[in-house]
Amino acid sequence: GAVVSQHPSRVICKSGTSVKIECRSLDFQATTMFWYRQFPKKSLMLMATSNEGSKATYEQGVEKDKFLINHASLTLSTLTVTSAHPEDSSFYICSARDFESVNTEAFFGQGTRLTVV
């Protein structure tokens, strides 16, 4: 089946530094990927829609300058948390849809646990 891979699965960074999270579709091409954020034992909140070759669409309340999204190819989207602070610590999950298969749901990555110290 379709696989979406995130890297790293876990990262610890110092406050004030930036960290990049990758989301790859391994066996399909994805013109659109989605980035979600999940707080402990809470729901997933959509942060932004990543569009290959164009700017991402951010949800209301999400700082686009803090959460930089780049979707440079049909198989890779990256989320960069810039000048990270402890309140950015969270579980980040991406999803991607196979654009050649209109009748399938989006597939989710395994998530990235970010801890800012």
Added chain:
Amino acid sequence: AQSVAQPEDQVNVAEGNPLTVKCTYSVSGNPYLFWYVQYPNRGLQFLLKYITGDNLVKGSYGFEAEFNKSQTSFHLKKPSALVSDSALYFCAVGRNQGGKLIFGQGTELSVKP
């Protein structure tokens, strides 16, 4: 605007008993409804979806869900719970199959031996 509600934060069931995890939705137009399961520190695993057709949808691991338009509900069910079913369950709604999703707040299912 779309929204999803899971009224129960936690559901406790004894192994072998039937389980139900509730979900209600609000959406304009035809809903695309999904159930996902999440194990600790893992991503989401797809269980099942309702797009159109039969109101009873069968999914992975013996789960099923019933779409009820009049009650705007999409409850997840399983006839006989397993301890390994213990996890966090999310109901979600979207405007299409592969687009962005609005998630419910999640229900933690605990199945005891």
